[in-house]
Amino acid sequence: MGVGLSLHSYLGKVWAIIVKDVVAEFRTREMISAMLVFSVLALLIFSFALDLRGAMARAAAPGVLWATVAFSGTLGLSRSLAREQQNGCIDGLLLAPMDRSAIFFGKALGNLAFMVVVEIMLLPLFSALFNVPLLRIGVLGVTALGTTGYAAVGTLLAAIAVNTRAREVMLPVLLLPLVVPLLIAAVKTTGGLIEGGTLAELGGWVRLLVAYDLIIVAVSMLTFGYVVEE
Amino acid sequence: MKRSGQDWWGIALAVLSGAAIVIALTMVFVYAPREATMGDVQRIFYFHVSSAWVGFLAFFVTFLAGIGYLARRERRWDIVAVSSVEIGVTFITMAIITGSLWARPAWGTYWTWEPRLTISAVQLLIYVSYVMLRAAIEGPERRARFAAVYGIVAFVTVPLSWFAIRWWRTIHPDVLTSGEGMALTSRMVQTLLFSVGAFTLLYVTLLRQRIRLEQATDVLLYLRARIRDL
Numbered sequence: 531m532g533v534g535l536s537l538h539s540y541l542g543k544v545w546a547i548i549v550k551d552v553v554a555e556f557r558t559r560e561m562i563s564a565m566l567v568f569s570v571l572a573l574l575i576f577s578f579a580l581d582l583r584g585a586m587a588r589a590a591a592p593g594v595l596w597a598t599v600a601f602s603g604t605l606g607l608s609r610s611l612a613r614e615q616q617n618g619c620i621d622g623l624l625l626a627p628m629d630r631s632a633i634f635f636g637k638a639l640g641n642l643a644f645m646v647v648v649e650i651m652l653l654p655l656f657s658a659l660f661n662v663p664l665l666r667i668g669v670l671g672v673t674a675l676g677t678t679g680y681a682a683v684g685t686l687l688a689a690i691a692v693n694t695r696a697r698e699v700m701l702p703v704l705l706l707p708l709v710v711p712l713l714i715a716a717v718k719t720t721g722g723l724i725e726g727g728t729l730a731e732l733g734g735w736v737r738l739l740v741a742y743d744l745i746i747v748a749v750s751m752l753t754f755g756y757v758v759e760e
Numbered sequence: 761m762k763r764s765g766q767d768w769w770g771i772a773l774a775v776l777s778g779a780a781i782v783i784a785l786t787m788v789f790v791y792a793p794r795e796a797t798m799g800d801v802q803r804i805f806y807f808h809v810s811s812a813w814v815g816f817l818a819f820f821v822t823f824l825a826g827i828g829y830l831a832r833r834e835r836r837w838d839i840v841a842v843s844s845v846e847i848g849v850t851f852i853t854m855a856i857i858t859g860s861l862w863a864r865p866a867w868g869t870y871w872t873w874e875p876r877l878t879i880s881a882v883q884l885l886i887y888v889s890y891v892m893l894r895a896a897i898e899g900p901e902r903r904a905r906f907a908a909v910y911g912i913v914a915f916v917t918v919p920l921s922w923f924a925i926r927w928w929r930t931i932h933p934d935v936l937t938s939g940e941g942m943a944l945t946s947r948m949v950q951t952l953l954f955s956v957g958a959f960t961l962l963y964v965t966l967l968r969q970r971i972r973l974e975q976a977t978d979v980l981l982y983l984r985a986r987i988r989d990l
Contacts, residue, residue, distance in 0.1 A: 683913065690906050694896035704893060704910065707886040708917050711924035718928065734927060742920050749916050753909045756830055760902070 543628045547636025548643065551610065555644065561609045565602040565648045572598040573652075573659065587660040592720035595656060595664070596676070596713050599649065600706070603680055606644050608701045610637065611688040620758060630755035634685065638750070642681035649673055668723045672739070676716035679743040683708055686750040689757045715739045770972070773965040780958035784810075784951075792951040801865045804858050806952050810959035812855035812880060816918075817963060818848025819887060823915035826908035835978070838904035841911055842894065843970035845887055847963060852884045875926045882921055886914045 555561055576582060576594045614620040614637075623633050653673070657664045684705055691700040715738045722732045729736060788806045795802035825841035828834075859877050860870045871877070890910055897903040944952070 686909070686913065690893070690910065693902065693906070694893065695898065696896045700893065700896055703889050707882055707889060708914060710882050711917060711920040714924040714928050738920070738923055738927075742917075745916060745920070746913075749913055753830075753912060756905055756909055759905075 540629065540632055543626075543632045544635045544639065547623070547633065548640045551637070551640035552643065554613065561606050562644055562647055564609070565606045565644065566651060568605055569598050569602045569648060569652050570655070572601060573656065577659070582660050584661075588662055588724060591656070591660060591662040591664070591724060592717045595652075595720060596717050598652065599645070599673075599677065600680065600709065600713060601702075602648060603645055603677075603684060604702045604705060606648075607641055607681075607684040607688040607705075608691060608698045610641050610644070611685070611692045612697070615692045624758060630758060631751045633758065634751050634754035637689075638682050638685040638747075641685050642677060645677050645681055646674070649677065662724060664720075664724070666723060668729050669720055671729070672716060672719045672723065672736070675736070675739045675743060676712060679712050679739070679746050680709055682743070682747045682750050686754055686757065689754065693757075711738065712742050715742065767972070770965075770968060773961070773968060777958065777961040777965040780954075780961050784955045784958040787951040787954055792948050793945055795948075798866055801862060804862045806955040807959075808855055808858040808862060809952060810955040811851045811858060812876070813956050814959045814963045815848050815852030815855055815880070815883065817960065818844045818851065818967075819883065819911075819915060819918070821967075822848065822887075822890075822911045826911035829904055829908040830912075835900070835904070838900075838907070839971050839974045839978075840967075841904075841907060843967055843974060845890055845911070846970065847966050849884065849887050849891065851959075851963070852880055852887070856880050856884060873929065875922075875929045878929075879918075879921055879925050882925070883918065886917075890914065 573594070576590075576598070580586065580590050580594070582590060582594070614623070624630075653664050653669075656662065684701075687704045687708070688701055691697060691704060694700045715735045719729075719732050719735045719739065722735070723729070784806070788803050792803065792806070794800060821844040822841045825837045825844065829837035829841065856877065859880070863872055863874075863877070864870050890907065893910055894903055894907050897906055
């Protein structure tokens with residue numbers, strides 16, 4: 531009973547942080563709109579750079595998709611944590627009587643939600659523009675898995691980056707080398723699914739994605755408290 | 761403050777590692793037999809493997825020192841972390857350069873996306889980011905704390921990167937696999953093991969000197985602050 535209640539109140543705190551971020555975003559619309567416009571621009575640039583038509587589009591699609599998701603993700607992540615910093619909101623969060631990991635889960639899930647919203651608009655657009663079948667249950671699942679790990683480690687590193695002198699510049703430099711295994715696995719799985727493979731055939735890559743998510747969420751949760759402690 | 765006398769341990773370590781490197785060089789060029797298919801160029805292999813080993817060892821030490829710092833909050837753990845990471849970056853760079861020099865005559869190209877070479881490059885980028893992160897943070901306590909967190913998260917991704925990059929390449933098997941069948945004679949194995957040992961000794965020597973340098977910097981900063989206060 532006691533355990534159930536404390537879990538309930540823990541989740542309530544996580545939920546409150548997510549709601550706060552969603553409301554703030556709904557009022558300003560600065561993050562999602564920037565991420566979305568950036569994503570469309572990235573698609574445009576890729577299509578010029580790689581001449582994405584026919585077979586070429588099919589072959590390059592997984593790479594283009596994940597590069598776009600990764601780059602637009604860094605945009606949203608640094609904004610999300612910079613917002614906490616700017617008006618001293620993070621101090622309020624730290625003063626609130628709750629575990630630091632609740633702040634981490636709240637921020638990470640909020641960032642995950644924003645990235646998913648952008649992806650929900652990006653995937654159909656991508657499918658239509660390049661005539662690649664991305665709206666499949668498998669591709670959606672892989673996108674969810676890949677985005678989860680990315681948002682988790684990205685939230686931790688964005689909290690570090692906003693406290694450095696270089697700020698926004700620092701985040702991609704810190705984040706991108708650490709998501710190399712995630713991006714490789716996500717690109718490979720997405721590519722396999724586009725070519726008509728099943729999730730069972732791509733089991734190794736899917737397991738790697740799941741392992742990355744579990745390990746990185748655990749480590750980020752454990753270390754996040756040390757980043758925001760002052 | 762202790763008067764700086766002769767650092768006998770440092771001198772002994774330097775002489776020992778110098779001698780070990782000379783012996784290792786002799787073994788590489790005289791004792792080890794000429795490799796049948798690749799010829800003399802294969803001799804770079806001994807120092808190549810040793811450099812890569814020291815690189816990964818150094819990053820592992822930084823990982824442990826990061827955990828030590830977060831647990832104890834003592835400056836000496838951070839000194840070990842920063843000292844080890846700089847040596848690691850140097851040696852992993854040497855591993856990549858020797859790998860390229862070897863790849864040119866063996867495979868006809870300076871760079872191949874061979875798994876071990878690729879993962880070394882990813883590690884190099886991660887720890888160059890680590891050094892950049894340290895440079896961008898004000899305040900020694902915060903710098904130590906953030907660097908410890910990044911060192912831990914970064915090292916956790918190493919095994920994941922390893923799996924991802926290995927599978928990424930084996931799905932498109934290329935000619936490189938033929939080079940893997942290099943049969944090592946017992947003299948070659950002895951030379952390799954001795955080189956790895958010599959490089960490890962060199963690592964310990966360098967780490968000790970680098971730690972002393974960092975300590976001397978701390979003392980200097982402390983004295984400077986005291987003079988200013990007079």
